[in-house]
Each structure stands twice: as C-alpha cells, then as structure tokens.
Amino acid sequence: MDDCIRVKGARLHNLRNVTLTIPKNRLVVLTGLSGSGKSTLAFDTLHREGQRQYMESLGMVTPFVSKPAVDSITGLSPSISVDQHLTNRSPRSTVGTVTEVFTYLRLLWARMGCRTCPGCGKRVPPSYESPRTVSSETWDDETAEGESVPCPHCGATVPGLVMGSFSFNKPAGACPECTGLGFVLRADVRRLVDGSRSVAGGAVLGWHPRLTERNVPILRAAAAHYGFTFDADIPVDELTDIQRDLLLHGVDSAEFGRHFPEAGAGAGARVEPPATVAAGRFEGVVTNLMRRYADRVEDSDYREKTEKLLVKGECRACEGTRLRPESRAVTVDGLTIVDAARMPLEELAAWTGGMKAEPVTAPVLDDLRERVRRLVDVGAGYLTLDQSTPSLSAGETQRLRLAALLGSGLTGVLYVLDEPTIGLHPADTERLVHVLRRLRDLGNTVLVVEHDLDVLRAADHVVDIGPGAGGDGGRIVAQGTPEEIAASEGSVTGAYLAGRAPTPPPARETALDGASLTIRGARAHNLKDLTVRIPLGRLVTVTGPSGSGKSSLVLDILGRAGRQRFHGSGGSGEAPAVHDGIEGWEALDKIVTIDQQPISRLPRSNAATYSDAFTPIREVYAAHSQGRFTPGHFSFNVPGGRCERCEGAGVLAVSMHFLPAVEVRCPGCRGRRFRSEVLGVRFEGYDIAEVLEATVDEALTVFADVPSVAARLRRMSDVGLGYLRLGQPATTLSGGEAQRIKLAKELSRRATGRTLYLLDEPTTGLHPADTARLLAVLRRLVDAGNTVLTIEHNLDVVRASDWMIDLGPAGGRAGGELVAEGTPESVARVEGSRTGRFL
Structure with a gap:
C-alpha cells in the first residue's frame, strides 16, 4: 500500500505546476506567506479531489463535478475538511446543541430530575425511582407529553418528565414569552x-x-x-x-x-x-x-x-434561560439544567465526574463525560453550553468540530484543517497539538494549514509554499522536518523558525500620565468589577487566555458604549454590557469597531465591491468603450452587460438529490459572467472578467495611473491582502480576511487623529512576515494621534505594543480579573501572568 500522497502538476489559481510527495499517517503542516497557495493546495486541490474520487467509487459522480487543475493525485484517502466557516447562524443554535452535550443533559434531567410536588410541596423523586416508572421510550421521546406520576407523599398528580421538557426548541420546554430564544426584539x-x-x-x-x-x-x-x-x-x-x-x-x-x-x-x-x-x-x-x-x-x-x-x-419571563418555569425548577444533585448549561465546560467536566451513576443512568453519564472531556481537550473548556453559536469565533467553531472528529474513531482518513490555532492563547496551543497527534495516531493523515511556529515545530513534515504571495507564490520553497525548514536559506518561514527574521520594533515607553479612557465597574459575563485605564494615542493590546473576558471588555462594553455615544444606539442596536461608566470620551470624536464578522453573506459581494474599488474600475472601462457602454454594463449585478443565463454569477447550481447542490461553470459565458461584446473592451490588456480574477497586487500594476482605484487597492495591499482575488466571493473569506478588508476601507477614509480603533485579533491568518506589515499600518494610525486597541494573542504584536492589559488568570469563571497592566516588559515580570511567561 502506498504510504504517500503524490501530487503531480497542480495548476489551480496561482499554483505553478506543483509536484510534491506528502507522507501519510503523519502530522503535516502547509505554511507560507498569506496568499502563497496553501489553501488552494490543501482544500481546493487535495480535499476536493479526495471527495471526488470517493464519490466516484460509490457511483455518485455526475459529469458536472470537475477534477481540479492537476495532472494526477495518487494515494489519496477519503477526506474531511475542518475550515473556519460557520454554517449554522440560527439564534436557536448553542454550543450545547451543536455538540449534542445538551441533548445528554436533557436525557439526564428527564431520568434523574427531582421537583417539588404542587400539592404538598415535598420532593418528588426521579422517574426511575417512582413506583410507576416511566419507560425509557418515553424518556427519549422529544414530543411526548410524558406519563403523569403520583406524588409519593400526598398522591397528587405530578407531570412526567421527558427530554422535550428541557428543550427550548420544543413547546414542552420553551419559554412561552420568547418561544425559547432567550431574548425578545x-x-x-x-x-x-x-x-x-x-x-x-x-x-x-x-x-x-x-x-x-x-x-x-x-x-x-x-x-x-x-x-x-x-x-x-x-x-x-x-x-x-x-x-x-x-x-x-x-x-x-x-x-x-x-x-x-x-x-x-x-x-x-x-x-x-x-x-x-x-x-x-x-x-x-x-x-x-x-x-x-x-x-x-x-x-x-x-x-x-x-x-x-x-x-x-x-426575555424578562425566563431571564434569558430560554426555558419555561416548570423546567427550570427541576434539579439533579441540587443543580438546575440552567445552572449546568451556564457552567464552563471545564467545571461541567468536574461536576459530571463526581456524580454517582445509577445503573439506569450510567450509559448516559459515560457518554456525557466523554463528550465534555473531548471539548476540554481541544481548548474549548472555557465555553458554556448556553453560548449562542453565531457568537462563536471561527477558531472556536473549528475546535468544536475537531472535538466531534475525535469521537468518530475513523481511521485511514485525510483531515484537512485551516489554522486551528486561531483565537488560541499560546498556553493553549500545546493542548491542541496533542489533539492533532491523537488524530494522527488513530491512523489518519492530518494536513494543517498553519502559521503558528509552535505547531510548525511539532509537525512531522512541513511544506513551505511561496516564496511570496499571489503571482509570486505557488511554488514549493522547502519541505522536510521542521529542522530542515529552519536550515533552508530561501525560506521566509525557516528564518522565523530559526530566529533569523527581524524582530518587531520595541514598544515605546508609556506611562498613564496623559489622556486616557477609563472603564469603571466592568461586570459583563465573567468580568469581576474591573476598572481599566487605556492610554490614548497608543497601540494597546488586551491579552489573556481564551475566555478570560477580552471580548466582553473591548467589544461588548467599550465598543457598544462608544457606538451609543457617537452614533446613537449603533447599527447592532445592542446596549453596552454591564458596567458603571466610562470616562474620557471627550478626548475622542469617533470610534471604529473592526471585528471578524462576515462583510456580507451574499456571494455576489467581493473584495472589489466592498472596498468600493469596483465602481471606479467600471468607470474606467466605460470610458474606454468609445461610448458604447455605461459603467452599468460592467456590473454583474444588474442586467445590461452581464450574462443573463447565470445572471452574472458565472456558475449554475445543479441539484444532487440527497447531496448538497453542486456549482458548475455557466455554459453560456463559460464562467466569465459577462456578454462577449462587453468582454471585448480592454484596459491595459485586461478585460473586466480578467480584472476580477486578478489579485489586489496584480490589479495595482494595471491601475497604477488611476488614483481613485490605486488608492483603494493599496490600502488592501498594506494590510496584507495583496494576494486576494478582486472577485473572490465574500462568503469564502476567513474572519481575519474580512476584518482586514474592513480595516482597509476605514484607512481610505479621512482620519481625524482622534479616532479609537477597536480590532479583534487582526493577525488571524497572517504569516509572521505579513504581521510585520500589518504592525506598520497600525503604527501609522497611532503616529497620527489615533488610539488602536486590539484583542490579540500574537506575541509579535504584543511585544510591539505600547501598553498591555492582561486578563485572566484563566478562562470562564477562573478569568475576568486584571492580572497585569503596563508595558510588555513590565508585564513579562508579573509571575501570575500566563501571557507574561511567554513574553
């Protein structure tokens, strides 16, 4: 049996006829500058071809499912991808429902729950202790009414308990006021x-x-x-x-x-x-x-x-718990199901571990403990079961899926992961590496797209792609063990592994003697009545382990309060989270929050349209059409110049019956979106479809003499997005890419010098070399008098900051405290700071 995956002649996107051999049953890391071609090789080539070959073996492939642009791939296994895209944005979805842990809790409460008799007020024992035991079929029934049981003390009728009694998605358990949402509009x-x-x-x-x-x-x-x-x-x-x-x-x-x-x-x-x-x-x-x-x-x-x-x-009726009063009153070992759902998973693991298992509940408890343990192992122990899924970061979503894979027991699979360290504190990376090795040790090939140097050092095999991004990437620069990559002179990644790369500029000496913004009495979520001062006109980083309260402080309190002050109630319409007040606003005149939420959920939105670069581009083409066309003819969103067969999408959706629909190239325009006569108009040798396929850096050379276009493109290049194709759908962008596009758009606006910028891990998805470029952009904002406050785990950014606010000491209930504040040098000397240890 072949023990390698052999790729020959991969040419998709910017890959330059790549040929390489990847060892199987190993932890393999693909690395390189952002936009070098890592994701194209991992997801668009290896994963897609693995899926195609597997479906073909089952006789399920139609002629519409095309092979990637590659001569051949041999030795492939069935593949499973774990990317950063959140598929479930329903407000009814929670960590508990997507991991099925809450399902086990509901079964546990249905079997072991105690409640008070409405007649005599005394304790009614669990159903399995009752003289009239409810059948296991009834326990497992989501929609059954539940057979009533008599109170053992007074004989009064007490409603039986079923799983549906504890589901906020079922009428039997949902709060009637908010229908189980936990909130009202x-x-x-x-x-x-x-x-x-x-x-x-x-x-x-x-x-x-x-x-x-x-x-x-x-x-x-x-x-x-x-x-x-x-x-x-x-x-x-x-x-x-x-x-x-x-x-x-x-x-x-x-x-x-x-x-x-x-x-x-x-x-x-x-x-x-x-x-x-x-x-x-x-x-x-x-x-x-x-x-x-x-x-x-x-x-x-x-x-x-x-x-x-x-x-x-x-919701005032259920106080955000989503459940009706009768369900909230049932207890197991003195806890309600609401109490359990609000426990950090690490605490829930300890609580379930100490429970005494009865014969009828032992199988449920065993499965529950195993699922919770896997979630803790992947670094999600600070999350709670009642946290809404849409509020999760891309990294958190990916780690939940990783925990599910650990329980599958599959072997002989190719797992393709997209930067699983996103959002992880350096202290949690070691635990994640252990999880990846467990997947490998089950007999699987684990292929990880990653920039984190600790993960690279832990890999069995590293493939460095580059040497640059976009047109300058797509080649194999080096491959081998981490030590061999570090020794490679031509590898930028190797320079960072070996410590040869330049270090970021040191932070400036900063003291809290100038203007500052002070947050008093911050008590949102797990924050413990904090008072925090933020020096203005500085680059400030908020650090701490995952779940320590960083987002609560920066986004939920400061961000919402700032939008309320400067823009009314703000676009989100959400009030600031609990705090006593904020002083020092008078020194600022604007707040800009740049988070990792998608820039659009519409596939027609892309980097060119969002950045406003496409409007002047269309005007350029209209001017070169000798009066035949208007700018509207060069839009794929309105009738006129677009292909009407696909309505400018370039693809058509083909139903696959029991499988998800497959997108195929439009036979009318051959995927080029526009009518042939519109495509006949060229500027600097490019038609409008070729411009959309060009990267930001390539387009910069084309429109170098068009200031209205070049200025917008240069901003995107400055924040590390030079590799991005102008027409890449917004729905395919990672959280980090979405955030950097927002930052580029803000940089195009006139700055006042009194702006507060709030950023949420802007280095997500960036190679260390790209991080250095982003730092230069942030420093320019600060040098102009603005304040940049960023949530960050990246140690290069932390070292280069002027001031640190370190929260912790851990996540969940063990977090929410101000562990240290000051310059990076002073925080590094604080013994109780986990971030300081790594500094």
Whole structure:
C-alpha cells in the first residue's frame, strides 16, 4: 500500500505546476506567506479531489463535478475538511446543541430530575425511582407529553418528565414569552421618534408628511374618546404618560390599557375602545412596526431593514434561560439544567465526574463525560453550553468540530484543517497539538494549514509554499522536518523558525500620565468589577487566555458604549454590557469597531465591491468603450452587460438529490459572467472578467495611473491582502480576511487623529512576515494621534505594543480579573501572568 500522497502538476489559481510527495499517517503542516497557495493546495486541490474520487467509487459522480487543475493525485484517502466557516447562524443554535452535550443533559434531567410536588410541596423523586416508572421510550421521546406520576407523599398528580421538557426548541420546554430564544426584539423608540419635535412637526421619523396629517386627527379623536387631550404641537418628550403610551403603543395595547383598569369608577374606569380608525382606533407607532415585522416573515430584505429599528433585550419571563418555569425548577444533585448549561465546560467536566451513576443512568453519564472531556481537550473548556453559536469565533467553531472528529474513531482518513490555532492563547496551543497527534495516531493523515511556529515545530513534515504571495507564490520553497525548514536559506518561514527574521520594533515607553479612557465597574459575563485605564494615542493590546473576558471588555462594553455615544444606539442596536461608566470620551470624536464578522453573506459581494474599488474600475472601462457602454454594463449585478443565463454569477447550481447542490461553470459565458461584446473592451490588456480574477497586487500594476482605484487597492495591499482575488466571493473569506478588508476601507477614509480603533485579533491568518506589515499600518494610525486597541494573542504584536492589559488568570469563571497592566516588559515580570511567561 502506498504510504504517500503524490501530487503531480497542480495548476489551480496561482499554483505553478506543483509536484510534491506528502507522507501519510503523519502530522503535516502547509505554511507560507498569506496568499502563497496553501489553501488552494490543501482544500481546493487535495480535499476536493479526495471527495471526488470517493464519490466516484460509490457511483455518485455526475459529469458536472470537475477534477481540479492537476495532472494526477495518487494515494489519496477519503477526506474531511475542518475550515473556519460557520454554517449554522440560527439564534436557536448553542454550543450545547451543536455538540449534542445538551441533548445528554436533557436525557439526564428527564431520568434523574427531582421537583417539588404542587400539592404538598415535598420532593418528588426521579422517574426511575417512582413506583410507576416511566419507560425509557418515553424518556427519549422529544414530543411526548410524558406519563403523569403520583406524588409519593400526598398522591397528587405530578407531570412526567421527558427530554422535550428541557428543550427550548420544543413547546414542552420553551419559554412561552420568547418561544425559547432567550431574548425578545423591542422597538428602539429613539430611532422611531425624535423626542425634541412635536408629532405635527415630524417627530415620528418613519411618517411621510401626508401620513402625519392623517394620523394627528386620529390621535386627537382617540384621546377625546378616553377623556383626555392630545397636543400634537408640543415636543414628544413633554407628553404625559398616557399621551405617550397612546402614540407609541395604541389603544389596544397593555401599556395603554394600564391607565384604564377593569373595575372602578371615575376617570380610570374601563372604557371600550373606539370602533373605527376614524373614531380613534389608533394602532401605535411601536405596535405597528412590530406587527409588520412579524407578518413579513418571508421578506428578508424588509426584515433586515426593520431590524435596524429594533433592539435585542433579554426575555424578562425566563431571564434569558430560554426555558419555561416548570423546567427550570427541576434539579439533579441540587443543580438546575440552567445552572449546568451556564457552567464552563471545564467545571461541567468536574461536576459530571463526581456524580454517582445509577445503573439506569450510567450509559448516559459515560457518554456525557466523554463528550465534555473531548471539548476540554481541544481548548474549548472555557465555553458554556448556553453560548449562542453565531457568537462563536471561527477558531472556536473549528475546535468544536475537531472535538466531534475525535469521537468518530475513523481511521485511514485525510483531515484537512485551516489554522486551528486561531483565537488560541499560546498556553493553549500545546493542548491542541496533542489533539492533532491523537488524530494522527488513530491512523489518519492530518494536513494543517498553519502559521503558528509552535505547531510548525511539532509537525512531522512541513511544506513551505511561496516564496511570496499571489503571482509570486505557488511554488514549493522547502519541505522536510521542521529542522530542515529552519536550515533552508530561501525560506521566509525557516528564518522565523530559526530566529533569523527581524524582530518587531520595541514598544515605546508609556506611562498613564496623559489622556486616557477609563472603564469603571466592568461586570459583563465573567468580568469581576474591573476598572481599566487605556492610554490614548497608543497601540494597546488586551491579552489573556481564551475566555478570560477580552471580548466582553473591548467589544461588548467599550465598543457598544462608544457606538451609543457617537452614533446613537449603533447599527447592532445592542446596549453596552454591564458596567458603571466610562470616562474620557471627550478626548475622542469617533470610534471604529473592526471585528471578524462576515462583510456580507451574499456571494455576489467581493473584495472589489466592498472596498468600493469596483465602481471606479467600471468607470474606467466605460470610458474606454468609445461610448458604447455605461459603467452599468460592467456590473454583474444588474442586467445590461452581464450574462443573463447565470445572471452574472458565472456558475449554475445543479441539484444532487440527497447531496448538497453542486456549482458548475455557466455554459453560456463559460464562467466569465459577462456578454462577449462587453468582454471585448480592454484596459491595459485586461478585460473586466480578467480584472476580477486578478489579485489586489496584480490589479495595482494595471491601475497604477488611476488614483481613485490605486488608492483603494493599496490600502488592501498594506494590510496584507495583496494576494486576494478582486472577485473572490465574500462568503469564502476567513474572519481575519474580512476584518482586514474592513480595516482597509476605514484607512481610505479621512482620519481625524482622534479616532479609537477597536480590532479583534487582526493577525488571524497572517504569516509572521505579513504581521510585520500589518504592525506598520497600525503604527501609522497611532503616529497620527489615533488610539488602536486590539484583542490579540500574537506575541509579535504584543511585544510591539505600547501598553498591555492582561486578563485572566484563566478562562470562564477562573478569568475576568486584571492580572497585569503596563508595558510588555513590565508585564513579562508579573509571575501570575500566563501571557507574561511567554513574553
């Protein structure tokens, strides 16, 4: 049996006829500069061909599934990819549901749960101890009502427990108020009504003047019907409670009804509502908005626009727990299922490890302990089961999938992983390496795309691709053991492994004697009443183990508070997390938050469109068409010049019945998106389709003499995105790439010198050499007087920062404390700092 994977003549994207041999059943790392071709080789060539060959062996391949651009690949195994893209963005999805750990907890609570008898108030024992034992089939039934059991003390009927009783996605367990979401959407009144203006003067921002003229008489008629007046000519802020409730909530609402109780006499007595709108049956501004939002479930565009007028708030009925009161009252060993779901996984592992297993619950407990242990092993021990899946970072999502693979027991598989160290503190990397070696030791080939030097040193075999990015990459620079790579003179990666590469510039001496921003009483999530000072006009890094509270402090408190101060309630509509206050805002005039959320979930969005570079590019081509075409003809999003068979997508979706749909090249335009006559227009030898296939750096040479294009492209190159193809769909970008595109767009705007930039691990996906370029960009922002505050694990960035805020000492409940603050040199001397140890 061949013990190697042999690749011959790989030519996809920027790969330059690559031929190499990869040893099987080893931990193999593909490395190189960002954009050198690592992902193309790992995912687009090896993984895709592994899938194709496996499907072909089952007789499942159609002629539409094409082979990658490679002469041959032999020795391949069935492949499984673990990339950075989150597929489940449902607000109902949590860490507990995607890992199935919460499913085991629900089974445990259904079997072992104790509750109080509604008749006598005494303890009702678990179902398996009951004289009328509920069958195991009923326990496992998600939708069954559950057979009632008698109270052993008074004989009263007590509802039986089934798994569905503890599911927030089932009516039997979900909170009826929020239907199991844990939050409710409420109208943001500040975005609906300008309190400084009168209703007649246009206070209701969504009303056209004619609608205002129509509604004012209705409001006055409603007030008269209930025996008071409504003055439409005074500011809304000066309205009485009853007038304000009428305007916002309408005559049929509970808010307005509280002014008219069911019983009693006089002004507060119950009054029947007006029979018609003209007579005063006013719906209310807020009520109308929420009704239309609920009615138009299928209209995603309308709902997305409306959500900007809404704010997400914790459900008051269940306090964010998602479950109904009866389910929250059931306990196992004194804990409710809510308590268990809010435990960090490391604590949950300890709790389940100390539980006494009864014969009927032993199999459940054994499986539960094993699943939790695997999650802790991959570095996710600080996460809680109730954390929403959409809130997870790309690295956290990938590690959850890695934990699932550990339990599969598969052998002879090619695992392809995309930078699994993303978001990991250096202290957690060793544990991850151990997990990768366990996968290898099961008899699998583990192929990892990675830049982390610790992972490279732990590899059995390293393949360095380069020497540069884009057109300068796509070649095998060196391959062999980590020691052989370190000894290679032509390898940039080898220089970093051997310590030959230049180190980042040292941090400036910084003291807290200048202007600063002070966060007081930070208590969000696991933060323990912190007071933190941030020197302004500096590069500041917030460090600490995964789950120590960095994102809570920087994004949930500071970021939301800043948006609220400078931009109203902000685009997200979320209020700042719990804290007492922030001082020092007067020294700033703007806040820019650049996180790793996707720039768009639409595949038609790409680097060129998001960065605004495509608009002047289209104008250039229109100018060179000798009046035949307008800029609109060079857009693939509108009819005119695009191929109408694929509507400018370049691909068509082909249904595969029981398998996911497959995208195939459009036979009309052959994947080029545009009509042939539009493609006949060339600029500097490139047609519009070739420009979209070009990398940022390649396009820079084409449009060097077009300032409106070159300036935008240069910003992307500066932040390490020179390798990115202009037409690459936004949905395929990693979290780090999305963040750097956002940063490039912000850099194109005029800076005031008083801006606070918040970044969330901007070095994600960057080679150490690219990190040095990014640091130069951040330093330019600081030198212009701005403040850059970044959450970061990358030690090169930490060493180069002016000031550090180190949280910890660990993650979850063991985090949330200020371990150290100061210059990197001073933090390195703090014994209790895990980050300091690595510095």
